[in-house]
Amino acid sequence: MDDSISVLCQEYAEFVEKRDWGRFHTPQNLAMAISIESNELLEEFLWFNNPASEEVQKDDDLVDAVSDELADVVIYAFGMANQLDIDLAQAVKEKMAENEERFDEETATEISADLDEWQ
Numbered sequence: 001m002d003d004s005i006s007v008l009c010q011e012y013a014e015f016v017e018k019r020d021w022g023r024f025h026t027p028q029n030l031a032m033a034i035s036i037e038s039n040e041l042l043e044e045f046l047w048f049n050n051p052a053s054e055e056v057q058k059d060d061d062l063v064d065a066v067s068d069e070l071a072d073v074v075i076y077a078f079g080m081a082n083q084l085d086i087d088l089a090q091a092v093k094e095k096m097a098e099n100e101e102r103f104d105e106e107t108a109t110e111i112s113a114d115l116d117e118w119q
């Protein structure tokens, strides 16, 4: 099964097309949908005391809920990419390359030192 980003984007484009929902998928609406779903993801951790990944992984229901909300975020990102003809895989690759240069070893060490002060 090809589950590459481009294939998943195409599958979502077909899902939207079959339902004639493209007219609602303006960039602004999709940006809001991405934000709302991101907040639903955040809500899964509301009132927790910043548990480590290993702790979260022990809670199957929580992991399922996180998986569900994460998928919602990504699906609406596919929608945005489709509406604006953005090659999402290429955009991710470019951003990762940009981050590779932006966060060199020295910069990363400085950022980590700052973050450690807040732990």
Ligand SMILES: [Mg+2]
Pocket (backbone or CB within 6 Å): 037, 040, 068, 069, 072
């Ligand atoms: Mg959701």
